[in-house]
Amino acid sequence: MAKEQKIKCVVWDLDNTLWDGILAENDQLLLRENVVRVIRILDERGILQSIASRNDRDAALARLQAFGLEAFFLYPQIHWDSKADSIARIAKTLNIGINTFAFVDDQPFERDEVRFAHPEVLCIDAAEVDGIPDLPAMMPRFITDDSRQRRAMYRSDQLRNEQEAEFTGPKEAFLATLEMEVTIAPAVEEDLQRAEELTVRTNQLNATGYTYGYEELRAFSQSPDHRLWIAGLDDKYGTYGKIGLVLMETSADAWVIKLLLMSCRVMARGVGSILISLIRQQASKHGVRLLAEFVPTERNRMMYITYKFAGFKEIGEDERGVTLLENDLSRIPPFPEYVRMRLTGMA
Amino acid sequence: METTVKIREFLEKFIRDADVADDEDLFATGLVTSLFAMHLVLFLEKEFGVKVDNRDLDFDNFRTINAIVALIEKKRATA
Numbered sequence: 001m002a003k004e005q006k007i008k009c010v011v012w013d014l015d016n017t018l019w020d021g022i023l024a025e026n027d028q029l030l031l032r033e034n035v036v037r038v039i040r041i042l043d044e045r046g047i048l049q050s051i052a053s054r055n056d057r058d059a060a061l062a063r064l065q066a067f068g069l070e071a072f073f074l075y076p077q078i079h080w081d082s083k084a085d086s087i088a089r090i091a092k093t094l095n096i097g098i099n100t101f102a103f104v105d106d107q108p109f110e111r112d113e114v115r116f117a118h119p120e121v122l123c124i125d126a127a128e129v130d131g132i133p134d135l136p137a138m139m140p141r142f143i144t145d146d147s148r149q150r151r152a153m154y155r156s157d158q159l160r161n162e163q164e165a166e167f168t169g170p171k172e173a174f175l176a177t178l179e180m181e182v183t184i185a186p187a188v189e190e191d192l193q194r195a196e197e198l199t200v201r202t203n204q205l206n207a208t209g210y211t212y213g214y215e216e217l218r219a220f221s222q223s224p225d226h227r228l229w230i231a232g233l234d235d236k237y238g239t240y241g242k243i244g245l246v247l248m249e250t251s252a253d254a255w256v257i258k259l260l261l262m263s264c265r266v267m268a269r270g271v272g273s274i275l276i277s278l279i280r281q282q283a284s285k286h287g288v289r290l291l292a293e294f295v296p297t298e299r300n301r302m303m304y305i306t307y308k309f310a311g312f313k314e315i316g317e318d319e320r321g322v323t324l325l326e327n328d329l330s331r332i333p334p335f336p337e338y339v340r341m342r343l344t345g346m347a
Numbered sequence: 348m349e350t351t352v353k354i355r356e357f358l359e360k361f362i363r364d365a366d367v368a369d370d371e372d373l374f375a376t377g378l379v380t381s382l383f384a385m386h387l388v389l390f391l392e393k394e395f396g397v398k399v400d401n402r403d404l405d406f407d408n409f410r411t412i413n414a415i416v417a418l419i420e421k422k423r424a425t426a
Contacts, residue, residue, distance in 0.1 A: 171361045270380040306381040308404040
């Protein structure tokens with residue numbers, strides 16, 4: 001495991017890890033209070049948590065509920081299949097990389113199996129639980145409002161996903177049922193930690209892969225030669241938090257998009273296209289050329305396609321090998337009817 | 348034509364007004380989500396066994412059903 005990788009999700013075993021005793025053997029189960037303490041600390045830090053346990057699902061969920069803990073765990077995997085598969089399934093459902101996972105289990109066999117299938121997962125012996133909060137991998141650089149709400153936001157996602165799976169009409173009609181509201185404004189001081197967190201956490205939907213630190217972002221937010229916008233999304237199920245970021249270098253004759261990113265939780269919501277649409281409208285209003293930088297990575301092809309579908313064309317490479325795209329600002333579409341736009345600070 | 352039918356079937360899963368004419372702008376009314384654009388490209392690559400290069404990714408190649416069909420035929424002819 002790369003030492004620098006921060007953990008985004010911890011997957012817990014149940015028997016003799018979360019509680020003393022074995023559920024299937026009708027033991028008297030004793031909740032381990034020190035484990036609960038760790039679960040609460042991680043939750044506060046915005047680290048997601050789930051379960052991989054070989055047990056009867058209904059019986060185990062009933063015990064979790066009785067202990068008042070069920071709400072802490074997203075997509076718990078309680079069945080008799082392999083835990084390596086369970087972890088892969090959780091990663092896929094949450095749409096986060098498996099190299100950001102940790103797994104806690106008292107059984108060396110289970111840890112070995114997970115380690116064998118996924119060498120990038122951090123496997124932790126249940127006996128070492130008390131040390132978990134002090135591991136550097138478990139310490140996010142910042143704890144923002146968005147991190148504190150992360151579990152709640154993923155739980156509303158779970159609800160939305162269920163609704164979306166049940167919805168039989170076209171996707172566009174489903175979007176219309178969500179009553180989405182997009183907020184876009186220049187980033188202010190309180191947004192900067194979240195902005196940094198977004199640049200660090202987002203790989204798939206980052207058009208250049210650039211990451212910026214807090215101080216750099218603050219300088220951009222105050223610079224007359226830059227625009228730094230942050231986007232939020234809400235719908236009838238609740239808030240998604242701040243989910244998009246744009247950084248542009250702005251001069252009198254051209255705006256250059258240095259960074260365009262959005263959280264992978266909103267990639268099916270059209271927020272990237274809405275951001276680009278707003279940028280095009282504003283560039284057109286200011287009478288400037290609009291350029292965008294793009295640096296291909298293994299995972300960000302979607303951002304290239306997003307640019308191209310918004311009418312950007314490649315015009316060459318700069319001296320660093322960065323692809324440059326330009327938009328001719330013709331045929332700028334209106335915002336889609338299914339979203340309500342709240343724009344502030346757009347001079 | 349078979350290509351047209353397959354593309355139309357795919358679009359019906361995403362677009363509300365699936366009765367579009369073959370030469371009608373698919374994206375005139377709203378915006379495309381990144382995921383839809385990605386799905387469309389991956390669908391074309393898988394269904395028709397073509398590789399959509401960055402060069403092909405101009406919006407004009409995807410704007411209408413006819414344009415998409417033309418792109419697929421061009422890719423197949425040069426494959």
